[in-house]
Amino acid sequence: MDRQRHYIDIPKNSFETVYIAGKVTGRDYAEARAQFDAAADTLGAMGYGVVNPMDIVAPGTGWREAMRICLHVLPMTDYICLLPGWEASPGACMEKEIADKVGIKVIQLTDV
Secondary structure, three states: OOOOOOOOOOOOOOOOEEEEEOOOOOOOHHHHHHHHHHHHHHHHHOOOEEEOHHHHOOOOOOHHHHHHHHHHHHHHOOEEEEOOOHHHOHHHHHHHHHHHHHOOEEEEOOOO
8 A cells, every 4th residue: 555645844933043141050040040030031032942941951950961962952953142241150141152162142131
């Protein structure tokens, strides 16, 4: 019996996605959460789909496990948004380096 194959075109999202990077480890959780959420709100209002690591990594997760989660998601985004103070974060520096190497564009929100 001859079976016909059906192919479905899955459209790309109509918006571009942004991964937020900044310092979390060593900061007050509520303060870091507020900074990341403010950036997510700003970027969302600008029309971007937002990947907020604070939403995908549970509080109390160890640094290495958190980075494994984040580095799995980062390459699927179009941009990386570097929050003020990101240079003080080894994780954010690693995310920026990977973004540079795979051609993810950088956005900086200095007012968040």
